[in-house]
Amino acid sequence: MKVHKLEKIILITGGATLLLFLSVLFLQNMKFGHQHHAQSSIKTIDPKKVDTTAPFTAPGLKKVEKKEWDYELVMVASVFQYAPAEVEIPVGAKVKIIATSKDVVHGLEVAGTNINVMLEPGLITEKITTFRKKGEYLVLCNEYCGNGHHYMSGILKVVDA
């Protein structure tokens, strides 16, 4: 088989593009790894017993000591609401979000930010993030969960520490 010179050029360009993109992703993955990996947690939970399983017995923001993060935000999603529906977070705080669903698949998106994860019944979703900008953020469900899906939202206020 004879490979034409131009064909060779496009094959090499394709390969080089691929390597470039992948190395950017790889470096980012190394640098911000722990934040992005958190949502890949493989912790399980019985969706029927969420209310009686720690830490979901008391949803809300809690200060924690001697951890990589300052606060833990425990959230429970169910049709068509979040508990807590409203939460205040001090600006600059490093927060680990720990969340799950009691029924169907829901999304947990803080609109206009890169907090955007899936909540699935039976699994616990975790994400570490720092709230750097003050303001009132809209929390919304971005996975279809039934007829009230578009009413499923909450408020996250980042306030003075």
Place this chain on the structure above:
Amino acid sequence: MKIVQKQDGKLVEFHLFIAFFALAIGGFAGLLQVFVKTGKIVLPFNISYYQVLTVHGVLLALVFTTFFIFGFMLAAVSRTAGAFSEKTRLLAWIGFGLMLAGTLMAAWMILMNKATVLYTFYAPLQAHAIFYIGLALFFIGTWLEGLAIIFHYAAWKKTYKNMLSPLLTFMAVVNTIMWIIASFGVAGSIIFQLIPWSLGWHATVNVALSRTLFWYFGHPLVYFWLLSAYMAWYVIIPKVIGWKLYSDCLARLAFLLFLIFSIPVGFHHQLMEPGISHNWKFIQVILTFVVIIPSLMTAFSMFATFESFARYKKDAELFSWFKHLPWGDARFVVPFIGMLFFIPGGAGGIINASSQMNAVVHNTTWITGHFHLTISTTVALTFFGVSYWLIGHLTGRTLTKKINQLAIVQGMLWAIGMTIMSGSMHIAGLLGAPRRTAFTDYGGAAQAKKWIGYQLAQAIGGSILFISILLVLFIVIYLAFFAKKGVQEFPVAKLDREDEKPLLLLENWFLWIGITLFVIVFAYAIPLYSMIQHPSPGSSGYQLW
């Protein structure tokens, strides 16, 4: 001039009829959706947005595409490898019957509002069992049609030993093999998880497993659409412009790379979810990026074809060769618009698959905007461009001058409507607007105010697209029943030279299917094993619509 054999043609016509019927209803559903999302129109009779969305997704993403593609592939194989035998044709008819029966069952449940689960039917939302049984029959039907193509190909290979099969037939076989390997995943989930669960035989379902099996199928599904379009790009378009095949080897190699790398990549749809370790996600992101190579090979091939053709016409200027392309021929212009839209479409795809950037766009209307460029423009316009000669070829009617002009207008309208609709979906998505969501202002939230205006723009773009769909339907009906009788060519480009020695390695299926299965096992075996061995507690079903 070679004409598709009459009985094969009938089979193809039935496929196209179902496909365009689905386009009509699915397109109308799309129009209703963009209207609802303006917030100024409410659907009558309490019809829910999500039911209409289910109709739109199922009819366009599954029914329109699959029926069109199998029809097109059967036509391409019959045209290039000869008419089907009685037996293989019967097998394809049985497959078609099952696909149709399954589609009707699923459609019936959707219309009864017993399956408002969208076209992804994510558990634990639970549709009526008939919906899932219909889906299973649909997939079994596609396998029978796929087997008909493979048997016909095998018979050709027996007759013509030591020869490479015709390129279009080869491409149809690659696409069929990919479809069968990929749809085993979703069909397995439907047959072994969702049907027993919806009938009440199993109390709960493993949600993570069903999602993973869905996306094991869901990404190769988009390549199943694209490769069908690429069949037309590589082999048919060069002939339409009056030129030859650029390279037979390059085309085959690209298709084989797509076969290998389209399947083990489903996790890039699941980057934001728990239950899959980040290492496996990253490995599948790497595999996803490998398709950049055959994609660039395809882009190269197209432009090399166009440029070499125009330069042959003795225009050696750097860019002016461009004007020698047949800009008055709808069979070229309509798919060409599709090719142009694949440039932003493909770039968007690379963004979506980049794990970190995915966090910004995941499940926002950015994604909806993205696949309305790829499937709903690149692929759909290619399919329309194919229909504009294929239908006449089958019915013995010709693409007349006036209809040709109208078809070009159709393509232009599509380009305008989609630029507006998909563009505003992309922007709204970056601002955070969620996809698959009825009109809402979230109680007047400030962030939502930023994207609601773009929903008005989507309605304008969507309305233009609907007019374009009406034109497609008019042209298709005209070509099928009313156009001037005559012979419409089925264009197939050939190499101008025969290669000294055919590279038979390109059709060594043990090798290529072997590599494909090996990469799939590498990418999926361990995460799937742990999902099954250490399952998360199961979920009971919910009907929340």
